[in-house]
Amino acid sequence: MNSTSKQHIALISVHGDPAIEIGKEEAGGQNVYVRHVGEALANLGWHVDMFTRKASAEDSAIVEHGPRCRTIRLKAGPEAFVPRDNIFGYADEFVEELLKFQHQAGIKYALVHTNYWISSWVGMQWKKRQGIPQVHTYHSLGAVKYQAVDTIPMIATTRLETEKTVLETAERIVATSPQEKEHMRSLVSQKGNIDIIPCGTDIRRFGAINRLEARQQLGLDPEEKIIFYIGRFDKRKGIETLVRAVGRSELRGNANLKLIIGGGSRPGQSDGIERERIEGIVAELGMTDFTIFPGRISDELLPVYYTAADVCVVPSHYEPFGLVAIEAMACGTPVVASDVGGLQFTVVPEETGLLAPPKDEVAFATAIDRILSNPEWRNQLGQGARTRVEQKFSWDGVAHQLSDLYTTLIPKYEKVLVKAGA
Numbered sequence: 311m312n313s314t315s316k317q318h319i320a321l322i323s324v325h326g327d328p329a330i331e332i333g334k335e336e337a338g339g340q341n342v343y344v345r346h347v348g349e350a351l352a353n354l355g356w357h358v359d360m361f362t363r364k365a366s367a368e369d370s371a372i373v374e375h376g377p378r379c380r381t382i383r384l385k386a387g388p389e390a391f392v393p394r395d396n397i398f399g400y401a402d403e404f405v406e407e408l409l410k411f412q413h414q415a416g417i418k419y420a421l422v423h424t425n426y427w428i429s430s431w432v433g434m435q436w437k438k439r440q441g442i443p444q445v446h447t448y449h450s451l452g453a454v455k456y457q458a459v460d461t462i463p464m465i466a467t468t469r470l471e472t473e474k475t476v477l478e479t480a481e482r483i484v485a486t487s488p489q490e491k492e493h494m495r496s497l498v499s500q501k502g503n504i505d506i507i508p509c510g511t512d513i514r515r516f517g518a519i520n521r522l523e524a525r526q527q528l529g530l531d532p533e534e535k536i537i538f539y540i541g542r543f544d545k546r547k548g549i550e551t552l553v554r555a556v557g558r559s560e561l562r563g564n565a566n567l568k569l570i571i572g573g574g575s576r577p578g579q580s581d582g583i584e585r586e587r588i589e590g591i592v593a594e595l596g597m598t599d600f601t602i603f604p605g606r607i608s609d610e611l612l613p614v615y616y617t618a619a620d621v622c623v624v625p626s627h628y629e630p631f632g633l634v635a636i637e638a639m640a641c642g643t644p645v646v647a648s649d650v651g652g653l654q655f656t657v658v659p660e661e662t663g664l665l666a667p668p669k670d671e672v673a674f675a676t677a678i679d680r681i682l683s684n685p686e687w688r689n690q691l692g693q694g695a696r697t698r699v700e701q702k703f704s705w706d707g708v709a710h711q712l713s714d715l716y717t718t719l720i721p722k723y724e725k726v727l728v729k730a731g732a
């Protein structure tokens with residue numbers, strides 16, 4: 311390890327707290343990404359501070375994840391949950407708190423890696439005030455998202471402008487899939503430097519046991535045909551397509567069929583509305599007797615569920631990457647996913663699973679039935695899936711690529727500063 315890789319770096323994730331319980335309101339892929347990237351970078355020798363907004367009075371201000379890696383929660387706005395579209399109003403305060411923290415701690419950060427557009431704005435202000443190289447990961451692109459929604463929020467103009475500016479000015483943008491890079495180029499700007507470094511998963515945690523053991527642990531019958539979904543309850547996730555597809559599956563009359571729809575938070579929170587809507591469709595289609603809603607699945611049980619399933623379905627309308635697909639694949643479970651975004655990168659049709667057009671319940675039903683009706687092929691797809699994740703999507707591999715990127719950017723930026731007389 312060279313001396314550069316011992317420096318302090320900051321990861322910013324204003325709305326996605328890396329230390330929070332995943333599955334809680336609005337907590338999903340971004341939180342997982344930041345936490346794992348941070349921890350893996352610390353293992354490589356970097357001193358990593360992950361900055362987020364303090365969203366609850368009960369949460370501690372600093373969480374230590376291990377040597378050289380911590381989450382720092384800054385007070386910006388109320389110490390309560392604020393939907394992400396409303397957080398930008400507190401971004402100014404976040405910048406001030408960040409600079410104050412840095413000053414008090416006496417730390418000089420060599421680089422900032424921002425996540426999601428709100429954090430990109432914070433990073434750009436930091437850069438303006440103090441000169442710091444910026445790497446940015448979008449997690450979601452406004453230009454793509456607003457194509458797919460019925461009502462465009464007030465914040466859209468600010469978001470689109472910010473996303474364009476960061477693409478054109480950051481030292482490097484990290485696209486998590488070739489499809490995401492293509493969207494940046496066609497919908498945001500031709501300018502700016504983009505590298506493709508995918509998201510990763512823990513290939514030791516996911517894939518540690520076999521299917522029979524997993525089913526025993528969960529009390530599930532080895533003969534059952536299990537279709538599994540996990541993720542946030544959000545319309546964009548397309549859970550309705552999955553439910554309607556299973557509703558018309560050829561296996562519908564089979565007593566062994568089981569649909570498990572995991573994730574979501576506690577009643578009364580905003581994603582509860584989508585969960586109630588989905589439960590309503592399940593009831594309307596007469597599927598209640600074979601559909602289970604286990605709620606949020608703990609970190610310990612998540613790999614067990616993935617492994618126990620015959621097929622994992624990711625029916626999102628759009629997905630810049632889609633961590634769920636690679637988690638399932640790491641567990642040797644084939645994936646049926648929407649033919650969109652990063653899912654076109656992670657899932658290789660006929661090798662690791664199948665792709666179907668988004669919102670197309672007939673195509674999803676056909677794909678699910680093809681896999682469930684041929685156990686031998688299902689196992690082959692599962693093996694192909696595991697191999698693909700081992701080769702391309704381990705956190706350690708991802709962190710090495712990011713670390714190499716930082717190592718090249720930091721000295722380059724220092725030269726730029728010297729030239730500018732800063």
Ligand code: UDP
Pocket residue numbers: 332333337338339340342540541542572573574605606607608612631632633634635637
């Ligand atoms: N996760 C979840 N619900 C749970 C437990 C965990 O969604 O009850 C995790 C899931 O394992 C994955 C992440 O949340 O790591 C969801 O990431 P993805 O990229 O699939 O979707 P996003 O939430 O970013 O839209």
